[in-house]
Amino acid sequence: MAMAKMADIAKEKVRLARNYPILVEDTIGVDSGYQRLHWHDVLEINVIKSGTGYYIINGKQYEFQQGDILLINSNDLHCAYETRDLVMQVISFDGNWLISSLRLDPEILSPFREMNIHFTNLLDRDHPRIEKLRGILLDLQREHEAQQRSYTSIVYAHLLQFLAIVNREFRIPCPDAHPHVISERQLEKIRLVLHEMEEKFAYAWTLEELAALVYLSPSRFSDIFKRAVGMPPLLYLIHLRLEHAVMLLERNEMKITDIALECGFRTLTNFNRLFKKHIGVTPMTSRKH
Template sequence: MKEIINPDSASSIELNENKIHFQNEYQYNTYICSIPMDFASVPVHWHDEFEMIVIKKGRGYVTLNFQRYKVSSGDIVIVLPGMLHSIEGKQNSTMEYENILFSKHFLAFDADDVTQQKFIDPFFNGDIQIRHYLTPGHTLYREISDIVDLLDEKSDERDYAYQLFIKGGLIQIIYLLITHPPKVNETTQSDKHEEKLKSIIRYISTHYYEDISIEEIADFCHYSPSHFMKFFKIHTGMSFISYVNDFRVTEARAMLTSTNDSILEISQKCGFSNLSNFNRMFKRKYGITPRQVRS
């Protein structure tokens, strides 16, 4: 079912692979998101689900494994499980996009099925080269865009057996992608950098409530502090401190709506030693104060 994203409950769904995208066994969901109204940007992250980003309005940028795509209304971006990606709007403008997410288990066949072995598993594992960026002028675009529209329609209607229709539509999209591969490999950056950045994000997700120094995280990466700061800035577009604070604020918003802890307790649990700093950073990201979230 398509829904407008609510920062009170969903703004943190994509910060790392441990977040929950689905509320039940039906592992398919869509969201409409708006930058900067819902959040200023989506920092670099990854997760285990397949994701399609469909630009509805405006312009911005989507980065996949260090490759930055300039996107505008109508464009479709394909994100495979495990791919590092981030989303940002164009400066001084708004961008609205639809997130379509589903688990690879949603389309699983029997393990011995030739379809599973020859196509589904290799597709989700990234072993089959596909196009990750589709514009309205591309050969595949109209077919995939029409399928997406039908999936949205069925998700909204939720009529009898709509789940079968959605599964069938997703299989069609995968078929189109794997039978129309790019002429060249779209992945241009090394896997070494990708894995290094993933290890950093994993570290942040399990230590964000601590006072993480540049020296500590640089030592974790076996980099000098100066080399680490340069590496992180180049590959995320943010300083390390800014990224950690953004992560903390996002976690705090989720806690504000899911716990009865006081605002002070939440700020401390998320790594802020100063309540005023927490309130200021929170309002900068969401445009409202923590107290207003609960009012």
């Protein structure tokens, strides 16, 4: 299957209304699906209303706390984890909604387009204008939820104001960014491999086989994968298998030996050792809880 087609399969499609392509909601904690690396076809703004946690975005970890604002680009490989009492405002929108505004201000989407060049995913929490941005996003949410007359125009205006202030006030020089930025082509290759690994996590993948999927040498592939995902490919494969094992243990239907084999572990001993190392308890203890 062609790489572009495979990438489309792996991409999360967010359904938005054609005339009002924006979703605004609060999330409590982090759903298990969003603890797995994913990417989607919308732009995303997050405000941490309370609690703490961290994002992994294109292999880089961002610790966040109450009051922080994060920008997630449409092609960013990312996942989120809660560490304490997390409530997050999530705004997802289609960048094409702002096409008419781009004629007036071609830079309005620069905070996303120039990510890792002149902007970072986590906005500077100590910036004097950060409180202004929080207020704009909270006002946007109130308008969205109240749905009073002309609320769509006011939400649109708040979004434009937010992006304009970020573009003007939060632009930073990034002289060291270029050598470390992962190109879109490289991310496309990693998304292809992630899709194959997630679909066939029980297969006994070798590093050479994974690299061959995207026509890279094992060393080059490992380097790009680790920078994009934050861990080596075979370690990520172990995490996928253990994630599935935890789910099967919660169902309490299969023998632990069968679960180990189902998830791609060749021996029960190896399964028990890796489970204890990465999950922190034995499979039997996990099942009891």
